[in-house]
Amino acid sequence: MALQALAAYAARVYSPQLNISIMIMNGADKQNFEVTADNAMVLQSYQLTNLDKGLELNAQGNGIVLAQLQYSYHRTTMRDDVPFYCTKEVRELHSGNRLQLDLCCNYTKLDSRSNMAVAEIDALSGFRFDGDQLNDLMDISDLQRAELDNEDTRMNLYFNPIGSTPVCLSLYTDMVYQISEQKPAQVVLFDYYDPEQQVKTTYTAKQTRSLQDACPECWPAVEANEKSTGILSVRAEASSTISGTKLHVIILF
Numbered sequence: 001m002a003l004q005a006l007a008a009y010a011a012r013v014y015s016p017q018l019n020i021s022i023m024i025m026n027g028a029d030k031q032n033f034e035v036t037a038d039n040a041m042v043l044q045s046y047q048l049t050n051l052d053k054g055l056e057l058n059a060q061g062n063g064i065v066l067a068q069l070q071y072s073y074h075r076t077t078m079r080d081d082v083p084f085y086c087t088k089e090v091r092e093l094h095s096g097n098r099l100q101l102d103l104c105c106n107y108t109k110l111d112s113r114s115n116m117a118v119a120e121i122d123a124l125s126g127f128r129f130d131g132d133q134l135n136d137l138m139d140i141s142d143l144q145r146a147e148l149d150n151e152d153t154r155m156n157l158y159f160n161p162i163g164s165t166p167v168c169l170s171l172y173t174d175m176v177y178q179i180s181e182q183k184p185a186q187v188v189l190f191d192y193y194d195p196e197q198q199v200k201t202t203y204t205a206k207q208t209r210s211l212q213d214a215c216p217e218c219w220p221a222v223e224a225n226e227k228s229t230g231i232l233s234v235r236a237e238a239s240s241t242i243s244g245t246k247l248h249v250i251i252l253f
Contacts, residue, residue, distance in 0.1 A: 020061035027053030104168040113161040126179035
């Protein structure tokens with residue numbers, strides 16, 4: 001039935017003289033497409049850059065074209081039978097130059113305990129873990145061992161079997177250099193003897209820095225009105241981030 005409807009529609013709208021001009025307006029940006037019999041089978045695309053602006057399409061001519069709006073983003077999914085559960089909270093200290101990650105994890109199976117568990121916690125880009133904290137962590141009863149790796153940008157924690165009662169700890173990282181458009185860092189907790197039994201989550205700092213904030217000397221001196229335009233362009237790019245991943249929008253003809 002669907003093919004029959006499409007065939008009937010094509011018979012009514014078909015034109016041997018295909019000639020269509022299409023204009024896409026996205027904020028201040030404009031893109032023109034010409035669709036003729038010579039390029040009717042050629043895919044033409046345009047990637048939107050002003051995702052916080054409206055989108056307008058105008059078409060003139062004879063014939064028919066198909067326009068498709070496509071977007072994609074990354075979303076972390078969690079299995080229903082995940083063996084561990086972790087809550088997290090990030091506190092920004094000293095104007096964001098020091099971060100406190102409060103982490104609580106427990107085993108999800110009732111009246112049961114895991115095997116020995118291992119947590120691998122990455123620091124945010126531009127941060128390093130406070131190595132002086134390792135001795136303090138050993139006061140946690142369920143923690144067997146704590147070590148730093150990758151030039152103090154990853155902390156490995158080895159736990160005794162974890163039960164339904166959460167094991168909580170606070171980890172500290174210090175900024176060593178500024179990073180703009182910082183991506184989330186990963187936390188992985190897994191069963192030492194069965195690594196596929198794991199939970200993955202991410203954390204990030206609330207405070208964000210633009211390229212101009214991270215490297216002010218990299219930008220030439222500009223007038224106040226020009227400078228505000230530059231800041232707006234950075235914000236427009238930041239608004240296109242969903243779950244730490246850029247949102248791409250493509251128009252297909």
